[in-house]
Amino acid sequence: MPQQSWWGALAELKRQRVLRLTTVGRKSGLPRTVKVWFVFLSPDLVAVQHVRPPVPQWYRNILRNPRVVVSFGGVTCEGMAEPVTDRNEIDEILRKIRKKYRLFAWLIQLWGTERAVAATIRLSGNGGRGEFEKMTSVDE
Secondary structure, three states: OOHHHHHHHHHHHHHOOOEEEEEEOOOOOOEEEEEEOEEEEEOOEEEEEEOOOOOOHHHHHHHHOOEEEEEEOOEEEEEEEEEEOOHHHHHHHHHHHHHHHOHHHHHHHOOOOOOOEEEEEEEOOOOOOOHHHHOOOOEO
8 A cells, every 4th residue: 555545544544443353373374363452553553452361362373473464444454463561561552442442441351451462563554465465364
């Protein structure tokens, strides 16, 4: 996607409710797609999270292979995911999730956040081309 189009679409992307995160299954090697809540940390950095146990499969998959594809608002980008391990950073991501999703996030986080996991995804803005071009979505 041309850079100008990306910047023009950024405000709309921030308003999207979910993104489709496609990872590579760590056992099967097949694409695995889930819908997750997200927040932008910067124009090319997105944070995703999961609060309740067990640790989600998407998180386990990125530990094995950090290459991902994200789709939201009609935009698809490749990215590199990185687990967030610092507790303060996870708490900050959860705070931003509460701000964006309001009551729904507050209710889910009432069960506790001590086992929450989070990851950041550095977006490449290349429209999802490359290694993932041939991937087909397999929902888990």
